[in-house]
Amino acid sequence: MDFRQVDLNLLVAFDVLMSEQNVTAAARRLSVGQSAMSSTLSRLRALLDDPVLERRGRTMFPTPLAQSLVGPVREALTKFNSVLTEPPSFEPARDNRSFTVMASDYASMAVLQPLLVALPTEAPHVELRIQPVSASFLDDLTADNVDLTIVPLAAADTITDLFEYQTLYTDPYVIAVDADNPLVSDGITLEQFSSLPYLASNDGNAPTLVETQLDRLGIPRRLDVTTGFGIAPFLLRDTPFVSVIPASLASTVAEGARLKLLTPPMPLEPITEVMVWAGRNHDDPSHRWLRERLADIASQRTWPGAAGTAR
Known part of the structure; x- marks a missing residue:
């Protein structure tokens, strides 16, 4: 690969093409013409010596090589952006922020409902969107469609080095x-x-x-x-x-x-629930605040004892 042919715009275009998996939609998202985006895709194909996106029927799908580059490219873009911008900060009482969290009804009642109660006073400009957990939750975290997912510990078997997770609570x-x-x-x-x-x-x-x-x-x-x-x-x-x-x-x-x-x-x-997030967001102040609040809520939960077992 000739790295002299790589520029930041090409990496940005690759990231958007992988998210949209559609040339027209990617062009619209980057506010460029479809012909320009098609030309960019041709440059990527020549650079990588790979089709990048392949048509199957009426739908485009990333090649295995392109899919393997999604995480590293997105992480590189995030780090590059952090270098060019001021150190991020987050003031929950003042800042506007929207979080999308995937969780089951059960986990939502255990830790997200108490957070909803606290938001009007602690973080009045923070919006919380709750979605059911999908089988592709890791892909959603990678694509930044979701900020955090709460799943049983058993699901952690599928987690790769691109992600972090932390135990929230254990429930009998x-x-x-x-x-x-x-x-x-x-x-x-x-x-x-x-x-x-x-x-x-x-x-x-x-x-x-x-x-x-x-x-x-x-x-x-x-x-x-x-x-x-x-x-x-x-x-x-x-x-x-x-x-x-x-x-x-x-x-x-x-x-x-x-x-x-x-x-x-x-x-x-007992069932153990963990929260999972993309590793590139580990040090983001707003993400860190969300995780710390959920961990704090979980640490304060106590489950009342049940009546005894008959013998």
Whole structure:
């Protein structure tokens, strides 16, 4: 590669082409003509000796080489920009900022809802956008479509060196039933658990971590209903169903959903939630403030104890 042919504008154009994966959209975003953007793409192809973008049907897709360069190029552009600008600062009480966070309904109730309560007084000009977690959350972080993602620790297996993550909290599971369920007193045995109609939860199209654990332990269930993770606690009222939910979610909704919470009669590993962000944003003051506030909120959460396990 002849580095004399590389200029900053070419790197910027590459970054935008990778984000848009469409020459017309990239040209519009950079406020240049489509012919100029096509010429830039030709320069990139000659420089890299690679097609960069390939058409499949009516859609353009990045080549493996181009995809491998997305993270390094974007990180280089970010560092170059930081060199040319003043050291960034962030004053939450004064500055305008918008954050997009991916999180499940459960994690949103555990740590994002308390942040929403605090924002009007602590950071009145900060906007928080919450989106459900997608399977492509790392791509969204890379493309700066998302600032932060909260996911179970198990998802950290897919995290590469381009990302950072930090544990937010560890949450035990509890058994939840309707408060007036006549079949359950102040404790529940494994036999009772397996005999009661069971309300299972899923996370989109996939089973939740607790369902996977119950399957691994070989715990039989009378599976009658399967529903979304966040709605499960609210469906127990006036029914004989039993369900297993994280303690943080259970304690938040127990009074309104009229639940009785019990200690599980089987050994269940708690769920651990982590926050993940792009490594290039690690030292950004606004990103650091968001992460520190969420960590502080999580550190102050305590889960009320459930009633004992029947023997």
